[in-house]
Amino acid sequence: MSSILTNNSAMVALQTLQSINKDLAKTQDEISTGKSVASAKDNSAVWAISKVMEADVNGFKGISESLSLGESTVAVARNAAETVTDLLTDIKGKIVSAQEENVDRTKIQTDIDSLREQINSVLNAAQFNGKNLVNNFDESSILSSLDRDSAGDVTASYISFNGQNLTSDGGTLSTSTALNRIGTVDDAGAYTVGAGATLSNAANDATITLATSLDDGDTLTIDFADQQFTYTNNSGGALAVGDLDDIVAAGLANLGVEGVTTAVTGAGEITVSSTNKFDAITIQGSSPTTTVTVDPDAGGSQSAAAPGAAATLVARAETISLGGTGNTGGVVKEGDGFQIALDGSTFNYVAKDGDTLNDVATGLKRVIDAQGVDGVSVKVNLSDDPTTSPPTIQIDNDGSNNISLTVDDGADGVASGGLVGLSGIDVTTSDGARNALNNIESLIQTSIDAAAEFGSIQSRVETQAEFIGKLTDSLKSGIGALVDADMEAASARLQALQVQQQLGTQSLTIANQAPQNILTLFR
Template sequence: MTSILTNTAAMAALQTLRSIDRNMETTQARVSSGMRVQTAADNAAYWSIATTMRSDNHALSTIQDALGLGAAKVDTAYTAMESAIDTVMEIKSKIVAAYGVGANRGKIQEEITQLQQQLKSISESATFSGENWLQDYVSDGGTNAAEKPVTKQVVASFTRTASGEVAVKTVDYTLDSGTVLFDLSGGNIGILDSSVRFVAENETAVTVTTKTGTLASVDKSYAATFLTESQLAALGTDANAADARIYQVGATSYMKVAEGQWVQVTTTDPNLPTVTTPVHQQGATKYYFVVTAGNNLDNRKLGISVTNLDINKLADVATQMNGMVAGSAPDNEAVLDMMERFLDKQLQGMTSAASSLGSIQKRIDLQESFVASLTDVIDKGVGRLVDADMNEESTRLKALQTQQQLGIQSLQIANTNAENILQLFRQ
């Protein structure tokens, strides 16, 4: 049946053309944007994942910037520490040169003084972005200052757990008596401003841990006279074969604290001040160091640091040393020996601090490479979810354009059929 009121063919052709136009609109949007999933309506799950990962990648970009800033701070501290180590080594060589030169030591001290000033200049200059890792306020500033470590942080990574929780991880570096060169608090516990705590050649430093009431444990260092293995053997045969660390001669016991060094210990708690942690225990027997308050190294300070030692005052220092341990400084060379040992010890501390900085440098380098790679991988993963295949979309667009032309022609034919009915009335 042919009707002039209802053109079924035109309606079908128009519906098909509308469908083609919608498909063309979608395809053209993909071609123009390059994205298959551009809005949540395209694919809610993929759009949500892609949006979250783009957010994480943005955070990782910030992490990269923070790593660069952290690397600059660490590099500055490491470079300054290396320079300080070289300077202290030079001071040590000047101390060696001071042996046997007598009156000429004044000239050597002039050179040492300039090197000491250089150390202060190096430390003060090691600043980046307002932070100086070679000097800080790391004590309470008291006479026998208590440490107040300062933690410096370098932002290292951004993480998201399976449950969706996010966190920023950091690389931490602690500023304390073992890592800073100068203590700005006035407590003088830095590597370069800390005082010599005199330990004679026949003594070794031992640590006694005590606790008062509910307070935290406190470590104190004491100078303890040690015996060598040959000196022990001269006293008598070991009466304690059960414990290789304890050598017992009669009622007296000695504990091995280092290779060739044995220090007297007792089974009686010295109660300094209330609770003393044993340094060794065998079964129910507890051993404690035999120490005295006078041998507390806090009372053995000579007032000499790397930055103020003066070889023009050897006689005064010798008097101090002999007052602490009789006969420990028979001549000026003995004082120079003490200074050389002290400088070597501080050099070891500086080397250890430089090693820690070097380790952080390596960690930051590795993290920078990892973050850069991770950013690329996330970008690639997001692309797989939402990027359009341009070869496929261009082919589809060409096909839809052809379909559109055919649809228009079909609609024209359907509309022409209605016009053909007029010919039946023209006679």
């Protein structure tokens, strides 16, 4: 049925044309914006996801900047530590030269002072944007990531590390909280933290007693330190102890053990006196017919050895053990401080994070050598297992006066600089040159460890920065996959819709002409 009031064909054609125009407008919008989801009305779920991801991309751009800044800061510190290592190596060369007696040690010391000043200059200049990592042990952190969990919560992640203080700062000792990890053992026996001893230049003695004569043809043997004295009686008769003691005294003296003298102090008694600083002397005598006993004095911390048994003539130096009653497997915490007082002068070392008892012992030696006390010599005996055998420090007095010794410790101090003791290196004397040679190795190792630590951190930052760059690219690709328009498809769709639009327009035109055709019925 045809009607001039209702043109159903025109309505259908109009609706079709409107739909085509709507699709055409959307396609043109995709082509102009490059996005298939340009706003929340296009696809609310995809749009929301893309916006979260875009926010993460912007955040990672800031992280990349943080990593770049952090990497530069760490790189400056690493270069500084490497330069300090080179300068310390140069100082070592000067110290080695100073070991010779026929060199101008004053000029060598001038060169060392110059190198030391250069080290200070490097440490002071090693800052980036005001941040210096080689003059403190402060904790630093670099923003490295933003981590989003399944619930949508975001947390920041950091690369954290400590500065590597390569200064000569002495640190700050606090004795408010005792550690009880440091104790001493003197010639008479053990004493604890805070107790004292006296360092004397007096020799330690041991008495060798020859109780019976030496038969004809028999041989007397005395092991002395790492040497041996032997005497065979070929006199044709028994040799009385009154004659044998002179022979033994002279024979032991002729061994040439450093710091040892011998004297006959009674019939059959030979007193051996040792001013040996750091090494104990083992004495053991034996003979088929002569009874030989060795009795160290009170300094030997033992009674007379049984005939034929070994006895120990201890070193003159006072021995300080870092074990103490509170030692917990050799563990040292940051801020743990250790003090040795000699004749009123205090020598402190405060541990940094990561220090061991071996580091503490080495640090105390460097400090004592740097400040110096007349006649005092120091030796450190490091330990492979501080848990069962803590390191010890031996302190000897070769001066003319006795020196008082006390020890102490405490927690919660400020750590000493990694190169503590460097400022006191003095090679103008033979003793100073010898001490400097012992100490420079630990100083070099400290700077090497610092450079290695910074190198490790820099490598980690570089790896993280590379990862963040790739992650950002992946996020951008993901966002594009969600919201970007497929331009090839959009172009093809545009052409198709344009053709459909033309056809729709023609269809509407034809439909609108239908009522006109009714007029022909009335002609």
